[in-house]
Amino acid sequence: MAVAIEVxxxxxxxxxxxEKHTSLKERVIHGGKMPFTPFWALRDVNVExxxxxxFGILGRNGCGxxxxxxxxxxxxxxxxxxxxxxxxxxxxxELGAGxxxxxxxxxxxxxxGSLLGLSRADITKRFDDIVAFAELEDFxxxxxxxxxxxxxxxLGFAVAVNVEPDVLLVDEVLAVGDAAFQRKCxxxxxxxxxxxxxxxxxxxxxxxxxxxxxxAMVMNHGQVITVDEPGEAIRVYLxxxxxxxxxxxxxxxxxxxxxxxxxxxxxxxxxSGIRGHxxxxxxxxxxxxxxxxxPVPNGMATIAIHDDENELVFASDPxxxxxxxxxxxxxxxxxxxxxxxxxxxxxxxxxxxVRSDTETAIYDxxxxxxxxxxxxxxxxxxxxxxxxxxxxxxxxxxTTGEVPAVGAExxxxxxxxxxxxxx
Amino acid sequence: xxxxIERPASSEPExxxxxxxxxxxxxxxxxxxxxxxxxxxxxxxRLKDLWINRDLLMLLVRTELKVKYxxxxxxxxxxxxxxALVLSIYYVVFKIIARNHQPNFAIWLFAGLLVWNLxxxxxxxxxxxxxxxxxxxxxxxxxxxxxxxxxxxVNIVLFAIQVVVLVLAMLLFGITPSWQxxxxxxxxxxxxxxxxGALSIFLSAVNVYLRDTQHLTEVLLMAWFWGTSIVYTxxxxxxxxxxxxxxxxxxxxxxxxxxxxxxxxMTFQRAIYGKTQYSYLSPGQPAGTKPTIYHVxxxxxxxxxxxxxxxxxxxxxxxxxxxxxxxxxxEGNFAEEL
Numbered sequence: 001m002a003v004a005i006e007v008x009x010x011x012x013x014x015x016x017x018x019e020k021h022t023s024l025k026e027r028v029i030h031g032g033k034m035p036f037t038p039f040w041a042l043r044d045v046n047v048e049x050x051x052x053x054x055f056g057i058l059g060r061n062g063c064g065x066x067x068x069x070x071x072x073x074x075x076x077x078x079x080x081x082x083x084x085x086x087x088x089x090x091x092x093x094e095l096g097a098g099x100x101x102x103x104x105x106x107x108x109x110x111x112x113g114s115l116l117g118l119s120r121a122d123i124t125k126r127f128d129d130i131v132a133f134a135e136l137e138d139f140x141x142x143x144x145x146x147x148x149x150x151x152x153x154x155l156g157f158a159v160a161v162n163v164e165p166d167v168l169l170v171d172e173v174l175a176v177g178d179a180a181f182q183r184k185c186x187x188x189x190x191x192x193x194x195x196x197x198x199x200x201x202x203x204x205x206x207x208x209x210x211x212x213x214x215x216a217m218v219m220n221h222g223q224v225i226t227v228d229e230p231g232e233a234i235r236v237y238l239x240x241x242x243x244x245x246x247x248x249x250x251x252x253x254x255x256x257x258x259x260x261x262x263x264x265x266x267x268x269x270x271x272s273g274i275r276g277h278x279x280x281x282x283x284x285x286x287x288x289x290x291x292x293x294x295p296v297p298n299g300m301a302t303i304a305i306h307d308d309e310n311e312l313v314f315a316s317d318p319x320x321x322x323x324x325x326x327x328x329x330x331x332x333x334x335x336x337x338x339x340x341x342x343x344x345x346x347x348x349x350x351x352x353x354v355r356s357d358t359e360t361a362i363y364d365x366x367x368x369x370x371x372x373x374x375x376x377x378x379x380x381x382x383x384x385x386x387x388x389x390x391x392x393x394x395x396x397x398x399t400t401g402e403v404p405a406v407g408a409e410x411x412x413x414x415x416x417x418x419x420x421x422x423x
Numbered sequence: 424x425x426x427x428i429e430r431p432a433s434s435e436p437e438x439x440x441x442x443x444x445x446x447x448x449x450x451x452x453x454x455x456x457x458x459x460x461x462x463x464x465x466x467x468x469r470l471k472d473l474w475i476n477r478d479l480l481m482l483l484v485r486t487e488l489k490v491k492y493x494x495x496x497x498x499x500x501x502x503x504x505x506x507a508l509v510l511s512i513y514y515v516v517f518k519i520i521a522r523n524h525q526p527n528f529a530i531w532l533f534a535g536l537l538v539w540n541l542x543x544x545x546x547x548x549x550x551x552x553x554x555x556x557x558x559x560x561x562x563x564x565x566x567x568x569x570x571x572x573x574x575x576x577v578n579i580v581l582f583a584i585q586v587v588v589l590v591l592a593m594l595l596f597g598i599t600p601s602w603q604x605x606x607x608x609x610x611x612x613x614x615x616x617x618x619x620g621a622l623s624i625f626l627s628a629v630n631v632y633l634r635d636t637q638h639l640t641e642v643l644l645m646a647w648f649w650g651t652s653i654v655y656t657x658x659x660x661x662x663x664x665x666x667x668x669x670x671x672x673x674x675x676x677x678x679x680x681x682x683x684x685x686x687x688x689m690t691f692q693r694a695i696y697g698k699t700q701y702s703y704l705s706p707g708q709p710a711g712t713k714p715t716i717y718h719v720x721x722x723x724x725x726x727x728x729x730x731x732x733x734x735x736x737x738x739x740x741x742x743x744x745x746x747x748x749x750x751x752x753x754e755g756n757f758a759e760e761l
Binding site: 024069075077078080081090094097098102107110111117 | 456458459460461462476478479482483486489491556558559561562563564565632633634635636648744754755757758760
């Protein structure tokens with residue numbers, strides 16, 4: 001497979017000035033001297049992103065992920081190194097960047113499209129699609145300054161995705177608009193993936209990466225920590241973000257990041273070993289073997305279940321006291337028991353972890369280690385079997401069993417407890 | 424190690440687009456072209472990207488005009504208030520208070536101010552344009568020189584409106600231009616735009632790092648204005664009564680002649696004002712006194728003017744390239760500085 005983005009030895013130095021002189025006057029007064037501390041926002045970053053791949057970049061704030069994206073987009077120039085990008089590229093670093101508030105939505109589509117690299121003729125060709133996607137048919141000739149913030153970002157997103165680039169860079173902007181629009185954006189991303197376009201997503205949200213990416217890179221202090229499949233990358237990221245990094249300063253500083261290990265994770269339910277699947281509504285037990293080098297008195301067991309489309313179905317409450325566990329030296333077995341699994345048909349994957357109750361450390365996290373299958377004996381469809389009770393009642397009061405007369409349609413609705421009350 | 428990027432051995436820069444790595448969507452162009460982002464400045468690539476993005480330049484100009492003048496005739500008329508006021512002030516000061524006896528002095532002034540307004544408006548406007556559009560510069564990759572050039576573009580439109588006003592005034596006062604010099608005005612215009620573009624691009628980038636460039640530019644431009652023969656004549660400085668250049672020039676006069684705007688302004692004056700001299704007899708002289716001849720411009724032929732303009736154009740082309748290189752160097756950290 002061809003490489004879409006090839007990043008070779010990229011470093012980017014920023015200068016942190018003690019006192020910044022932004023005018024000639026100040027420079028002259030200070031004799032042209034401006035003491036600064038060099039800060040490497042990126043340090044020898046090497047990565048190859050394949051064509052057609054959706055690639056995630058994970059890292060906490062200030063780790064250099066946005067700087068890298070800006071370098072790939074060409075907004076910033078690297079201090080050393082080289083980036084090669086194959087094909088056309090569009091960067092969504094901020095939706096609606098460059099909108100002119102005084103211009104109409106129509107003019108702004110042309111302006112923004114041109115900024116993203118479309119020719120005039122191209123924009124005219126896509127204009128209707130963009131307007132329809134943004135759902136702004138009625139407002140397209142209004143000045144953008146009168147748009148709501150939702151309309152504003154919708155228009156920005158609509159223009160950006162309709163550029164149809166070979167490589168799309170996205171910086172945490174997928175969470176825009178209402179739920180329906182978000183769904184539409186995700187659908188569009190999926191469509192891009194099907195069309196074989198390359199997408200690079202920068203996020204600090206593990207779920208976005210897990211659901212959309214084929215591979216992910218974890219960055220810290222401007223350096224690449226790992227490039228791996230999303231599950232493993234997220235584990236490293238979580239350990240880096242909440243584990244090692246913050247443990248140093250916390251009171252439990254004596255416990256290292258690799259004190260506790262989760263071993264085999266087993267699924268047990270009525271169908272285990274026989275049918276292979278469990279029925280909807282039955283009990284489910286998940287056991288995880290835990291090895292511990294030192295006592296972990298303040299452990300919190302966590303569990304997450306994802307469906308086969310990688311959407312999160314359930315994640316345990318991080319504050320639930322029922323999840324608190326005390327692991328002695330040597331370890332033991334953690335048992336998660338779901339008395340009634342309301343899931344309908346599907347294959348679900350299980351992730352388990354143990355972290356400290358103060359959320360300062362993740363001792364271990366096994367991402368999607370095992371799976372279980374649920375079959376639904378009934379004909380209900382969807383994801384969840386909600387407890388349902390149906391009853392039937394006639395509309396009019398007092399005339400039980402009789403068909404209401406014509407005109408009774410306008411009778412006031414019976415209120416609970418109304419029937420028995422004296423007239 | 425093979426990276427899977429096939430690229431012709433011959434010409435890497437030609438393959439892709441690399442103004443700050445901005446990749447432009449070019450319909451029909453191969454989707455296999457490679458964009459290279461690195462710390463270097465490739466002049467050829469920058470020029471090519473400017474050409475590819477001419478649509479965007481037009482749109483930026485149109486946007487600016489729409490925002491500023493609301494696309495209405497009254498809006499554009501409003502934009503003429505400032506040049507009209509400047510013209511009347513100079514007219515009142517020099518013609519009425521200082522008793523300048525040059526005939527059709529208003530047309531002389533107008534011819535010079537036409538050039539100056541374009542140059543001055545572009546340079547001043549461009550100085551603050553990158554800082555002013557920080558929002559786009561920080562978030563979108565495109566050849567940022569276009570921002571400076573779009574200011575020049577807006578001023579070309581204002582220039583065109585002033586030309587219309589000037590032509591109407593000339594018809595009204597019955598002034599005939601000298602057509603053979605009108606023929607070299609396009610050359611003067613190209614030289615002017617090239618020089619103005621170069622300075623605009625340079626100033627727009629420098630102002631990001633030194634924010635008082637804006638104020639400095641204002642002062643320097645004022646000195647520059649008075650150092651150009653607009654409100655006075657070239658003849659007042661260089662020509663003696665018999666249209667000969669003074670035999671020896673002071674160093675200050677050499678400095679004067681280095682100003683690339685001077686030949687451009689002189690060409691416009693030569694073409695529009697149409698005369699190189701006028702005669703004037705001050706009132707109260709005894710009868711029979713010959714009127715004095717005043718030379719306003721050298722009597723050179725079209726070739727001499729064109730030659731000077733050619734030199735300005737060549738220098739301006741060089742400056743334009745230099746400005747692009749400087750801009751390219753400084754552009755790398757715009758997003759960080761703004």
